[in-house]
Amino acid sequence: MKHATEDELFAYREGDAKGREAMAAHLKECAECRAELARLEEVFAALDAMPVPDPGEDYGTRVWRQIAPRLPEKRAGWWQTFFVPQRLAVAGAMAALVIAAFFAGKKVGPGNTGGSETAVEAASAEKVRERVLIVAVGDHLGKSEMVLVELSHASPADSGKKLINISAEQKRAESLVEENRLYRQTALEGGDNAMASTLDELERVLMDVANSPAEVTPAQFDSIQKRIAEHGILLKVRVVRQELRTAETGRKSQPAQTDSMAKERNKV
């Protein structure tokens, strides 16, 4: 094989399948072409060496502040209202039932999709959205639980340190607050007051953590732990997560569901 051209070497580096084996064999034999390929690699290494200035951790917030005044209000379209059961009534009673069932802590079986074709199609689309919401809230609660567990189980007083660094938990709590607000309002609008109430309590605790200094004294840390404990928020979050997990798997297996879990959650 004669020496490879630059574009052949580039295509090889890009992973092109054409003539790949022959090129690999040639490169093993030909030092000149290997050196040529190495020179090509230097270009990519030089690109990697180019720094991008760090715009700062609060960059996203700054962008938001700059663009927010320029964003016009949006009007809701009929298809964007999957969180609002009463509006879904126009798309068919079945679809409304699916969404309402989620917020009421009840389930609807796949065999129960009677009614007109329009209603069935709408129900199917809404089921997808319902699943999205269940997974999203479940995931959010999982992340929140992790932050609270880490803070609750730490024993910094034993370490003898004067200041305890909670900046990592603080940052995570900060990013969870905004999402939590989104889900809380969603639950509220959907009529699931129990879910909204749990999320409201969670939001307060997350805000407490997010607004704490990055380094706290053992006394301050103790106070954070007490605030988490006195609301029993960890247990409530776990109960809701369990409900969501059951709801997600129940969509397939369809076991009976009662309001008992919602009551249980409210008892905590």
Added chain:
Amino acid sequence: MRANGEQARSVAISDAVAVERTLSGERDAYRLLVERHSQYVYRLAYRMTGNKEDAEEVVQEAFLRAYQKLRQFAGNANFGTWVYRIAANYAIDRLRQRKSEDSRREQPKRIAEGEPESDPLSEVKDAAPSPERLAGSAQLAAKMKEALDTLTPAERTAIVMRHWDGCGIEEIAAVLKSNTSAAKNTVFRAVQKLRLALQPFAEARGAARAVGTE
């Protein structure tokens, strides 16, 4: 890898919820999307424009345009990928506009995109400083910055998307509004130009190694 995949899925799902909320009339839900994706879009914008001011302007404009077109998005793809593409499109338009303004002001010998190029690399090569001036990684970065500035907007967009962000050729072709074969050639042309621009630097380093000063 699994954790990354799950994390990406979780981000995409919570993005989808934020998009739905925004579309249902809650403007503040868009804040989550802006805060989450600004850094990533900024890196693309900086690499494409080469300076902070322009990069910040590209980021703002990308999120404004994404907001205006949010109904078109309708959850069909990943929001991060979508806003990235909007930013790339805006940045390439901006680069083209800047090049055209520069050429009107300076009237240099520029080769228009798409035209046959008798010697596409000579511009980069001629502009290269002597090997003695080129040593050290800071100089390498500076040299690379210069070399990137000599690329056409399409070439710069192609190499940024391909190398740094690992975009597929189809995705690059969509932004360049060309076919995949042309997009592939554009990436290759960019690499060729950069390589020639860096050649004196590589030779200087080679010489330094040979005499034991590096």
